[in-house]
Amino acid sequence: xxxxxxxxxxxxxxxxxxxxxxxxxxxxxxxxxxxxxxxxxxxxxxxxxxxxxxxxxxxxxxxxxxxxxxxxxxxxxxxxxxxxxxxxxxxxxxxxxxxxxxxxxxxxxxxxxxxxxxxxxxxxxxxxxxxxxxxxxxxxxxxxxxxxxxxxxxxxxxxxxxxxxxxxxxxxxxxxxxxxxxxxxxxxxxxxxxxxxxxxxxxxxxxxxxxxxxxxxxxxxxxxxxxxxxxxxxxxxxxxxxxxxxxxxxxxxxxxxxxxxx
Amino acid sequence: xxxxxxxxxxxxxxxxxxxxxxxxxxxxxxxxxxxxxxxxxxxxxxxxxxxxxxxxxxxxxxxxxxxxxxxxxxxxxxxxxxxxxxxxxxxxxxxxxxxxxxxxxxxxxxxxxxxxxxxxxxxxxxxxxxxxxxxxxxxxxxxxxxxxxxxxxxxxxxxxxxxxxxxxxxxxxxxxxxxxxxxxxxxxxxxxxxxxxxxxxxxxxxxxxxxxxxxxxxxxxxxxxxxxxxxxxxxxxxxxxxxxxxxxxxxxxxxxxxxxxxxxxxxxxxxxxxxxxxxxxxxxxxxxxxxxxxxxxxxxxxxxxxxxxxxxxxxxxxxxxxxxxxxxxxxxxxxxxxxxxxxxxxxxxxxxxxxxxxxxxxxxxxxxxxxxxxxxxxxxxxxxxxxxxxxxxxxxxxxxxxxxxxxxxxxxxxxxxxxxxxxxxxxxxxxxxxxxxxxxxxxxxxxxxxxxxxxxxxxxxxxxx
Numbered sequence: 151x152x153x154x155x156x157x158x159x160x161x162x163x164x165x166x167x168x169x170x171x172x173x174x175x176x177x178x179x180x181x182x183x184x185x186x187x188x189x190x191x192x193x194x195x196x197x198x199x200x201x202x203x204x205x206x207x208x209x210x211x212x213x214x215x216x217x218x219x220x221x222x223x224x225x226x227x228x229x230x231x232x233x234x235x236x237x238x239x240x241x242x243x244x245x246x247x248x249x250x251x252x253x254x255x256x257x258x259x260x261x262x263x264x265x266x267x268x269x270x271x272x273x274x275x276x277x278x279x280x281x282x283x284x285x286x287x288x289x290x291x292x293x294x295x296x297x298x299x300x301x302x303x304x305x306x307x308x309x310x311x312x313x314x315x316x317x318x319x320x321x322x323x324x325x326x327x328x329x330x331x332x333x334x335x336x337x338x339x340x341x342x343x344x345x346x347x348x349x350x351x352x353x354x355x356x357x358x359x360x361x362x363x364x365x366x367x368x369x370x371x372x373x374x375x376x377x378x379x380x381x382x383x384x385x386x387x388x389x390x391x392x393x394x395x396x397x398x399x400x401x402x403x404x405x406x407x408x409x410x411x412x
Numbered sequence: 413x414x415x416x417x418x419x420x421x422x423x424x425x426x427x428x429x430x431x432x433x434x435x436x437x438x439x440x441x442x443x444x445x446x447x448x449x450x451x452x453x454x455x456x457x458x459x460x461x462x463x464x465x466x467x468x469x470x471x472x473x474x475x476x477x478x479x480x481x482x483x484x485x486x487x488x489x490x491x492x493x494x495x496x497x498x499x500x501x502x503x504x505x506x507x508x509x510x511x512x513x514x515x516x517x518x519x520x521x522x523x524x525x526x527x528x529x530x531x532x533x534x535x536x537x538x539x540x541x542x543x544x545x546x547x548x549x550x551x552x553x554x555x556x557x558x559x560x561x562x563x564x565x566x567x568x569x570x571x572x573x574x575x576x577x578x579x580x581x582x583x584x585x586x587x588x589x590x591x592x593x594x595x596x597x598x599x600x601x602x603x604x605x606x607x608x609x610x611x612x613x614x615x616x617x618x619x620x621x622x623x624x625x626x627x628x629x630x631x632x633x634x635x636x637x638x639x640x641x642x643x644x645x646x647x648x649x650x651x652x653x654x655x656x657x658x659x660x661x662x663x664x665x666x667x668x669x670x671x672x673x674x675x676x677x678x679x680x681x682x683x684x685x686x687x688x689x690x691x692x693x694x695x696x697x698x699x700x701x702x703x704x705x706x707x708x709x710x711x712x713x714x715x716x717x718x719x720x721x722x723x724x725x726x727x728x729x730x731x732x733x734x735x736x737x738x739x740x741x742x743x744x745x746x747x748x749x750x751x752x753x754x755x756x757x758x759x760x761x762x763x764x765x766x767x768x769x770x771x772x773x774x775x776x777x778x779x780x781x782x783x784x785x786x787x788x789x790x791x792x793x794x795x796x797x798x799x800x801x802x803x804x805x806x807x808x809x810x811x812x813x814x815x816x817x818x819x820x821x822x823x824x825x826x827x828x829x830x831x832x833x834x835x836x837x838x839x840x841x842x843x844x845x846x847x848x849x850x851x852x853x854x855x856x857x858x859x860x861x862x863x864x865x866x867x868x869x870x871x872x873x874x875x876x877x
Binding site: 159163164168238240241242 | 416417418419422424426427428429430431452453454455466467471472473474741743802807808810811814834835869872873876
């Protein structure tokens, strides 16, 4: 029906799962795409940069010796095109079992200055972008009575810090949004996983100021996400040491915390 | 008409695929679904009772037309035996309508829950295929709506090319909207049934071959758990209609209440629960025990009378029996092989599956004859249908076993049936249909469905380029 290249349909003995990754061109998204394709998933990969997506798809498909990944050029800020694009992708994949919202931007304003334009973009991409995608996905999964949603939030959402109020806010709001989705959808058989990565060796890390301890490889983060999907965990930190670090940070009293410079 | 995103399954619960569900009640509503599908770029497939073991009534991410709402029997003439019904009407509705008047559907499936539209799309056969052919041979006329919006009427001598292509056409050319069929006259609600054992595959197949000319129905149960000398052993059931006068009170035996299967065993135990008690046996060891016990019980040769419904609808005898296969569900593998090559091909298949520790849990054999429908699965020979339990552990091994089966079947000049096999590849289909048949079908498809709106997972698998 559609013009996209064809994936082999699922059969009882090859019941391939079908997933969509929004923000897949590099970093954790690309690593997760490689991991899921290796596990037999049929994937729709979305990003703004079509050339990067195309080469990722080519790499995945040649490694699998069959078509497992399809590329779709999409800017998360085009909220209005989401419902129709989701319908098209679901038809191209032959169904949908998994949606991963990975897209995120980070514009640190610097300790001394303020940047409304940057803050606004972070909310528009990291939060509203997620809502634009996960709303129709949630409707679909709720109606079908199954499905899995993975949202990439961040340890940065666990506390408001001096360095990047806009980013903290976008991720805190995303964490809460995902929690609410989980509470809505669990009763319909839909699983929602919140992923809180610490520092990850990606393009975004270059924007971070100061030290970046425990920085993990994107492949390690992708592996952790896949494991958590299988176990149907609710919230994970990756690397896992961040669970303990954030436990401490969350309990630092404000009287001290507001004097710290990170 | 509401559309909801729903998970749809195959009959064996081994494949689950989500799609938008639309339930049309009129031909006009089917037409508007086509228009919507065209606008949204979505594929459409029709679904009846969902009794196909494979992906014939599934379209992942597309629109499933749930035809069960269009199920009226619009006319019935007890003097000529002509019945007209909408495609969602089930065989259950049909036989219950015609039998009290002394008629019976000439061809039925192993379950009465199937819809006429589904039966025609896959061109089903029964235990009398060698004598009565497929269901399509008893269709007098049908109407259908094409994806273009055109409404057509087809009969063996009217739009004959479409008549012979849409029956067995997997719902890929258009959607049936009305079906007229000729019923068969009967003189009793009972059949005379002979049951006798066969010791091995050669005995099994010659019993089917020799028994067919003298009977109206013939079917074999094959003990798939036993190899060696007893390979292919089993039991044959051969049945005949009663002649006029043989039943002293046909009015009584043809009453629906004397046909339908009792809901409880010994009047006490509800059969709806039976599948739970079958689960513990649903493994290689347990099923070996069950098969051996069944074979020993079948050693007695005897003749008895049985109602039509009880003889035909074995699959309805234990409600939800398919759930006894557990979470992974089941698949069915059926091969149709010419009578000259069937014995050696099935001997190879049966010993392969035993050797690989992947025995089938149920084997059913039938006698067949060729027919002239475009996508025909029939041969002058036999069919063997085998059920396999699917588990997370056996998927890959079972997949390679079935590839071997395909190779053996094709080498023996065999064919496959598209309400059953779920793993047949496009290459296998092309190899037994021949490129010319597929080209003819695709040419008709281009004519009826220029935008390619009708697509099922099965169509993508078998005819995908």
